[in-house]
Amino acid sequence: MRDELPRRLSIHLDAYAEHLRLGRGRSEHTIRAYVGDVRSLLEHLAGQAPDVELAELDLRVLRSWLAVQNAGGTARTTVARRVSSARGFTAWLAQTARIPADPGSRLTAPPAQRTLPVVLRQNQAIEAMEASKIGAQQHDPVALRDRLIMELLYSTGIRVGELCGLDMESVDSDRRLLRVLGKGNKERSVPYGLPAESAIEQWLEAGRPMMASEKSGSALLLGKRGGRLDQRQARSVVHESVAAVPGAPNLAPHGLRHSAATHLLEGGADLRVVQELLGHSSLATTQLYTHVSVERLRAVHDQAHPRA
Structure with a gap:
């Protein structure tokens, strides 16, 4: 069971989810995936200190969050998607003046390892x-x-x-x-x-x-x-x-x-x-x-x- 996010962080997650839904071209499935990724990031941020604030979401936190994903054996394709989710979120935070700068602009995804799909003869x-x-x-x-x-x-x-x-x-x-x-x-x-x-x-x-x-x-x-x-x-x-x-x-x-x-x-x-x-x-x-x-x-x- 996931830990409850502090209200000071969850309000931004809720606002971002609404922002995604108001955008065009995203399915509900895609939105759920993005929101789940961002929730994971904010849970990682919340674990840094009891009174951590959103402004402390920097490149160091982003990289340590990805390190946890890699250590847990998360597939490269999933990590790449989570990088994309995080970058979209931090860009939105900066655009809406919730944080002073966008740390996600310097975050890079690992090269995707493409596997050939299994098909029927x-x-x-x-x-x-x-x-x-x-x-x-x-x-x-x-x-x-x-x-x-x-x-x-x-x-x-x-x-x-x-x-x-x-x-x-x-x-x-x-x-x-x-x-x-x-x-x-x-x-x-x-x-x-x-x-x-x-x-x-x-x-x-x-x-x-x-x-x-x-x-x-x-x-x-x-x-x-x-x-x-x-x-x-x-x-x-x-x-x-x-x-x-x-x-x-x-x-x-x-x-x-x-x-x-x-x-x-x-x-x-x-x-x-x-x-x-x-x-x-x-x-x-x-x-x-x-x-x-x-x-x-x-x-x-x-x-x-x-x-x-």
């Missing part, structure tokens, strides 16, 4: 899609929904939050496109394939009407109680469907996104097209998947070539 992805169809063939509403979850995540490579945010109006059935609201409230259009088209039609005809309630609103995908599908339910569906494939890695929805991107590139798709489909703001993010393909190619070569 193409045959495993197909088997996972087939596994999700078994219950749907009995026209069970939940099974029809679960099949659609799998088909849309893999067919389009959208994020699970984007999936759960889809409305009925998001589906352009004439052109087989989804209108997706991504990070930063940026809208993009993403095509889907024939299997996903079939799954959408079956869900709208025989699944959604059976699960809809007064809480459904315009949501495309619904939970068992009729409200909009939440991300936890979607994750459970993905875990169960992939677990039915012998030898497949344990994947979350983001693993299907990784798999879709990798398989597109393996099929010859242009890197910039994949960037647009995934909604990446930077091409460098999309380039990670070329490394996945190269590593898999190298593994096959090592296994199969007599002179490897």
Whole structure:
């Protein structure tokens, strides 16, 4: 259980959280992560002395806070995010004259250690899609929904939050496109394939009407109680469907996104097209998947070539 922050510090945390919420383009999940990071920093500051004041938040305190993170085995990517959170917070403190200068401007993040994402092989992805169809063939509403979850995540490579945010109006059935609201409230259009088209039609005809309630609103995908599908339910569906494939890695929805991107590139798709489909703001993010393909190619070569 976390220690209670002294009121003289918590009022600034509350004000900063409100500042983040008033900004544009941040999801509630992102805001919670930033606020949690800043709370950790302020708890570290509070531990420096019983009567410590906000003005004592300097570069020395920031560095000792990061040292605690590193000593605790926190992943580099998480530390890098916490550096970003701290820098955003101290910049805001200085801008609002809560502290005389911004110590975070001199704080540097450790170099991120990028690991290649775990993905399904193409045959495993197909088997996972087939596994999700078994219950749907009995026209069970939940099974029809679960099949659609799998088909849309893999067919389009959208994020699970984007999936759960889809409305009925998001589906352009004439052109087989989804209108997706991504990070930063940026809208993009993403095509889907024939299997996903079939799954959408079956869900709208025989699944959604059976699960809809007064809480459904315009949501495309619904939970068992009729409200909009939440991300936890979607994750459970993905875990169960992939677990039915012998030898497949344990994947979350983001693993299907990784798999879709990798398989597109393996099929010859242009890197910039994949960037647009995934909604990446930077091409460098999309380039990670070329490394996945190269590593898999190298593994096959090592296994199969007599002179490897």
